[in-house]
Amino acid sequence: MAQVPLTVLKFGSSVLRTPADLPEAVHEIYREWRAGRRVVAVVSALGDTTDRLLAEAEKSQPPPAGHELARLLATGEAAAVQLLALALQRAGIPAYALAPEQNGLRTAGPPLDARPVSLDASGLLRLLAARPVLVLPGFAGTDAVSGETTVLGRGGSDLSALFIAQVLHAQGCRLLKDVDGLYERDPAAAGPPPRRYLRLRYADALRLDGGIVQHKALRFAAEQRLRFQVGSCGGDRATEIGTAETRTETPQPATTAPLRVALLGLGTVGAGVQSELQRQRERFAVVGAAVRDLRKPRAATLTNLALTDSTDSLLDQDYDVLVDLTGSSESSRWLRRALQEGRDAVTAGKEVVAREGAALQRLARTHGGRLLCSASVGGALPALETVRQLARRGPIRSFDGILSGTCNFLLDRLHDGIELEDAVAEAQKQGLAEADPSADLSGRDAAWKLAILAEAAFGTPLAPELIQREGIAHLRPADLAAVAASGGVLKLVASACREPDGRLHAEVAPLWLHPEHPLAQATGAENRLLITPEHGPPELWCATGAGRWPTTESVLADLLDLWRLRRGAAVLEATPAEAAA
DSSP states (O other): OOOOOEEEEEEOTTTOSSGGGHHHHHHHHHHHHHTTOEEEEEEOOSTTHHHHHHHHHHHSSSOOOHHHHHHHHHHHHHHHHHHHHHHHHHTTOOEEEOOGGGSOOEEESOTTSOEEEEOOHHHHHHHHHHSSEEEEESSEEEETTTOOEEEOOTTHHHHHHHHHHHHTTOSEEEEEESSSSOBSSOTTSSSSOOOEEEEEEHHHHHTSOTTSSOHHHHHHHHHHTOOEEEEETTOSOEEEEESSOOEEEOOOOOOOOOEEEEEEOOSHHHHHHHHHHHHTTTTEEEEEEEOSOTTSOOOGGGTTSOEESOHHHHHTSOOSEEEEOSOOTTHHHHHHHHHHTTOEEEEOOHHHHHHHHHHHHHHHHHHTOOEEOGGGSSTTSOHHHHHHHHHHHSOEEEEEEEOOHHHHHHHHHHHTTOOHHHHHHHHHHTTOSOSSTHHHHTTHHHHHHHHHHHHHHHSSOOOGGGSEEOOSTTOOHHHHHHHHHTTOEEEEEEEEEEOTTSOEEEEEEEEEEOTTSGGGGOOTTEEEEEEEESSSOOEEEEEEOSSHHHHHHHHHHHHHHHHHHHTTOOOOOOOHHHHTO
């Protein structure tokens, strides 16, 4: 696989105060990954965990000291790592999580104020080659001589992140705090607003209070001439610390009102999106939701939401962005109305994007709106963004993918001897299949996604009807058993390539694959995309492709991009230099 740009993100205890804050870290990690970067997430203990552990230790007689106390304090980071890993798993984002003794960070010096001296860089890079996200504990390490647990002093996770970024030659490192940068003084204190630093030289940063960035970490960065940023999760502003001349600005009061959302559909994904929008009330306000059946029982969290069974009446209201999660035959009309009125739109609809995506994008440009549709392909897999980034880098020869997480789940269950009808019922119960699964079973769902990706890869619209298609509705457990007996694995594979004469060839079909083929190793509701450029090695991308939270993550990423654009910020994308790396 080609070398992929790497970012180190450090999540401090002021950001991750409780487990309820973990989705913020997930969104930030996903933001980087879908921009084309691998991520090392360095995590502090949640909230006041370290203080509470210290208080408990002081109650002991005699109180622990040295390596004993370091082992106790390191448990806070170890727990935070595993909690973030679970949150990433729920969102369908592949990640490895390492305990303090596994991260390969070796230290020297006092056990409670050690300094990092080495890192198992090759081991970490091997893990990042297999999965796009690596979650590591900050603050803690292992003594290079004794093998005992050590910690890097108060605020030591900052130093962990900077040291890891330097050794791994990361393209960026951002320390995420509860402020959008460094200020001359506390912006929450009484008095006129302080100036915020846009850029800050190392020496000037060391003159500030060390409560935001550990001074030991700053001195390390200065010695290594390592540039890094200090900012907040989801934000579009940060202070860059490095060698450039210090520069400040007087921040203007935030005037951006929450993005007003009209939500169509409160099914499996819609309910997930609504719960996230409700959690982010400073960014989003749901003006109402259109549903098919007002009598259907709803979760308690939806009781205060204005519901209607008339989509047109909802669209008569004043809103900023339409979110269509219905997959309805009426989606085209609703999206066209919103875009013609100059509003933005986000859709997870596969068929409408496959058939009318180009026309809808032209309509959006004509009237000053935007249409984002990442969730139409891949669930948590940023398939559309990835194909676009690679196409900008150079021509793509072909791509092959497991594009239906639902079908992949069903084929796994058939392999286990479960009849298709029972497997479908199981998938529906888990939120992996629609009430009407015919689009998945017939291969139409995969064909729609294939058409969307083919246009992004080759720059040529591809009508879904031109795709050769065979589904899995006819398969039975005996068919999967026969394939296994022959030494193979059966997967529903979507493929597209440009022929030597310039024509596009695309097909969806169940294929016999060798067990070591990258696509054969997809399990459950996983999606995989194997992209072969004209020049360079193939690239494999994997993530969960179906279910409430993976699709919610993709929809929310589009909404957060719109929120940042509304604030005048740029959407994160790989730079030309990074894309060429």
